[in-house]
Amino acid sequence: MPESLFNAVLLIAGLMFAVAFILTMWRILIGPNSLDRLIGLDGLVAMIQCMFATLICWTMDTTIANAMMVVALLGFISSVSVARFRKRDGS
Template structure:
């Protein structure tokens, strides 16, 4: 049982590193939004693994709150998101210069 919990925790850490890379690298705001949603989902999974390991159910409300905040946050950001091609560029800059 401990081996499986350690293995699943290691996979969660690896997935978090990959998602963090996508969050930093981009290339657009929608990719960053998906990366943030993925990191929140991985936090929920990590808390669930911790709950299984410690057999302490007091963390379950925090899992529910994180799931609710992740859902409402991603819906609201998606609703009010401005597409990347509509963001104004600095005067005299081309699209390639502004993205780097």
């Protein structure tokens, strides 16, 4: 693949991540209840992992793969803990 096309595809991916980040942050901040905020947080964690994968593709450097594992584990643990100890809103 030519380098200019490769960079264009990565630029488009970066712009899509920026739009998705804004929409996800809106869901986290404006969400009507805590479950909507939790879903937004899960989406944010998945988006961060995808951004790391895109960065690996762009730089051809796999040293941040460990950071991807840490983000995945923290996202899973936070989702499980919030879901386990969540009370109904308004009670």
